[in-house]
Amino acid sequence: MTISQQSVSLDPRDPDFVQDPYPFYAELRAKCPVFHWKEFGHWCFAGYDEVSALLRDRRFGRQILHLATRAELGWPEVPAHLAPFHRFEEHSLLEIEPPVHTRLRGFINPSFLPRQIERLRPEVERLSHQLIDQFAVQGSTDLIASFAEPVPVMVISRFLGVPDDMGPQILAWSHDMVAMYQARRDRDVEDRAVAATIAFSAYMRGLLAEYRATPGEDFLSQLLTARDADGTALTGDELVTTAILLLNAGHEATVHAIGNGVQALLTGAAPATFLTAPATCTEEMLRFDPPLHMFKRYALEDVDYGGIKLQRGDQIGLLLASANRDEQKFPLPDIFNPTRSPNPHLSFGAGIHFCIGAPLARLELQTALRVLCERLPTLRPDGKARYRDTWHFHALESLPVSW
Numbered sequence: 001m002t003i004s005q006q007s008v009s010l011d012p013r014d015p016d017f018v019q020d021p022y023p024f025y026a027e028l029r030a031k032c033p034v035f036h037w038k039e040f041g042h043w044c045f046a047g048y049d050e051v052s053a054l055l056r057d058r059r060f061g062r063q064i065l066h067l068a069t070r071a072e073l074g075w076p077e078v079p080a081h082l083a084p085f086h087r088f089e090e091h092s093l094l095e096i097e098p099p100v101h102t103r104l105r106g107f108i109n110p111s112f113l114p115r116q117i118e119r120l121r122p123e124v125e126r127l128s129h130q131l132i133d134q135f136a137v138q139g140s141t142d143l144i145a146s147f148a149e150p151v152p153v154m155v156i157s158r159f160l161g162v163p164d165d166m167g168p169q170i171l172a173w174s175h176d177m178v179a180m181y182q183a184r185r186d187r188d189v190e191d192r193a194v195a196a197t198i199a200f201s202a203y204m205r206g207l208l209a210e211y212r213a214t215p216g217e218d219f220l221s222q223l224l225t226a227r228d229a230d231g232t233a234l235t236g237d238e239l240v241t242t243a244i245l246l247l248n249a250g251h252e253a254t255v256h257a258i259g260n261g262v263q264a265l266l267t268g269a270a271p272a273t274f275l276t277a278p279a280t281c282t283e284e285m286l287r288f289d290p291p292l293h294m295f296k297r298y299a300l301e302d303v304d305y306g307g308i309k310l311q312r313g314d315q316i317g318l319l320l321a322s323a324n325r326d327e328q329k330f331p332l333p334d335i336f337n338p339t340r341s342p343n344p345h346l347s348f349g350a351g352i353h354f355c356i357g358a359p360l361a362r363l364e365l366q367t368a369l370r371v372l373c374e375r376l377p378t379l380r381p382d383g384k385a386r387y388r389d390t391w392h393f394h395a396l397e398s399l400p401v402s403w
Contacts, residue, residue, distance in 0.1 A: 001027065008035040008044075012183035012391045019387055021293065021394070022334065025322035034308060037317060039183075043308055044294075044317035048326035048346070051318045054305075055350035060297035061097040062353060064313050067300060073313040082190060085180065088197050091241035094249070097300075098352070104242065105356065107226050107234060111219055114359040121367055124155055128371035136375060140382050140402035148258040148399070149251075151368045156250030156360075160243060161211060161218025166203075173200040174248045182390045204240045219246075246357075253291040254361045256395040257347075261285030261365060262372070263399055266381050268336030271373035281338040282365045287345035288336050293321040294392040295349060320346045321394065378403045 001017075001024055002009040010017065010024065017024055025046060028035065033047040045051050054060060070077060078086045089095045093104050110116065131150055135141040153167045162170065176196035179189045208220060215221040220243060227233055234242065264285055265274055274281045295318045299310040310316070324345045325333040348355035355361070373379070382402035388395050 003027075003032050003035070006032055006035050007038060008032060009038040011039060013389055018389050018391060021321065021391070022325055025319065025325060026334075028319075029322060029326060034306065040317060042296075042315040042317055043310070044319060046319045046322040048323040048329040050306075051320060051323040051346060052350060054297065054316065054318055055295070055346065055353075057351075059300055059303050060316065061300050062297065063095050063097050064298040064300060066097055066100070068313065075313070082194065085177075085190075085194050085197050087237075088201065088241055088244075091235075091238045092245055093242065093356070094245065094353070101352065103228055104234075104238065106228055107223065108242065108246070108356060111222065112356050112359060117359040117363055120155065120159065120360070121363055123158065124151070124364055124367040125371055127151060127154055128368045129375070132372065132375045140400065143262060143399040143401050144255070144259050144396055145398070147368070147372065148255050148262070151258065152251035152254035152361075152364055155364060156247055159219055159250075160246060161216055161220045162207065162247065169203075170200075170247055170251075172196070174252055177244075177248060178252055178393070179390070182393060184389055200244050201240050204243050205236070208236075208239055208243065249355075250357055250360065252393075254357075254364055256291030256393065257286060257361060257365060258368065259396040259399050260289040260291060260394065261369065262379075262401075263381075263385050263396060264288050264336050265338075265369075266379065266401070269338050271377050271379050273338045274369055274373045277339050278366045278370050280341050280343065282362060282369070283343040283345065284336060284338055284340050285365065286347040287324045287330070287340070287343055289394065290321050290324060290345070290347035291394060292347070292392060293394050294319050295353075320349070376403045 008028065012018075028046045034043065034045055034050065036042070037044045045054060064073065091104075093101065093108070096104070128147075128151060131147055135146050141147070149171065150167065153171060154164060157164065157167060157170065173196040176192040177200070179185065180193045182189075208224065211218070211221045212224050215224065223234060223239060223242065225233075261282070265271065265281070268288075297316050297318065299312055299314045299316070301312050303310045324330070324347065327333055329344070330340070348358040348361075379401055380403065381400070383400040385399050386397050388397045
């Protein structure tokens with residue numbers, strides 16, 4: 001990493017950075033907490049106070065094209081081969097701003113409130129036991145493949161009404177689509193993402209047609225009949241994009257949170273520790289090694305932010321994982337402390353784009369890991385865990401464990 005005044009050169013695919021970015025974040029906070037990241041071409045913020053404030057600052061948003069055209073912003077047109085992916089994202093809750101964001105979130109939010117999500121706890125517990133039953137006698141396993149992946153995939157699939165046997169295909173489509181947000185993006189990644197978007201959308205349109213003809217008790221059936229305050233239903237494109245977003249976002253980050261969390265627990269504490277303080281330990285897992293390390297925002301207007309002059313349409317990067325290790329906010333931030341309280345981490349974001357699935361993710365982590373630690377009290381690392389080259393996602397390739 002090279003630091004020159006407020007300019008930083010750091011390859012996000014550097015193997016040392018991929019495996020352990022936290023020393024790099026610490027150096028940035030100490031020397032240059034606000035910097036222009038050469039490889040990304042935009043300003044970034046590494047300190048807690050700045051990241052927290054900017055997540056809530058309405059002068060910044062996830063999208064800018066509702067206020068200006070690409071031509072007005074001086075952006076090139078979307079390449080033809082990416083058009084299907086961009087058409088899909090036009091209706092994504094993650095990529096839009098009010099008032100459309102407010103309307104779409106209104107369809108989803110009631111079903112993701114903590115009191116509604118709590119009904120899923122027995123299902124998560126049963127599923128966790130069933131999965132552990134399949135490998136408990138082996139004495140060892142790759143916990144990512146055998147537990148961290150299937151728990152959230154099957155929970156969100158069953159909640160929405162997607163058949164269990166679609167789990168492997170959903171994982172494949174999801175991995176291909178989210179690769180568009182990773183530093184390793186190239187033409188092959190783009191082509192795979194577009195193909196996954198087309199195939200996933202076609203499958204979801206077919207499934208929605210089935211539920212329109214024969215409604216069930218699942219969330220997709222509820223979405224088909226839901227109406228907003230004006231009595232308007234979701235359009236066909238909105239239904240497809242929302243369903244896919246919930247499937248992708250409903251498992252992708254949680255898979256990594258389980259893997260990273262167990263890794264932190266086994267290297268910084270012990271399974272029994274989780275059982276004594278499941279709620280605070282879960283929050284510490286999310287703070288200590290979160291699955292997403294950077295959120296991006298666009299300046300919705302010209303902004304002078306602490307002397308940094310941003311023009312409308314400029315992008316900024318908010319380093320959530322660095323903010324979560326800020327010494328000014330968290331005492332001994334590089335120590336995994338299962339009883340840390342308070343713990344105002346930013347792993348779910350903040351402001352109007354605060355993660356709508358946070359209650360579900362917390363429930364899955366608390367419930368699944370409680371079952372895991374009860375069933376396998378001698379769980380321990382069995383080899384070196386390695387992270388995938390997928391920054392700004394921080395995700396383990398595998399997590400070998402034994403007991």
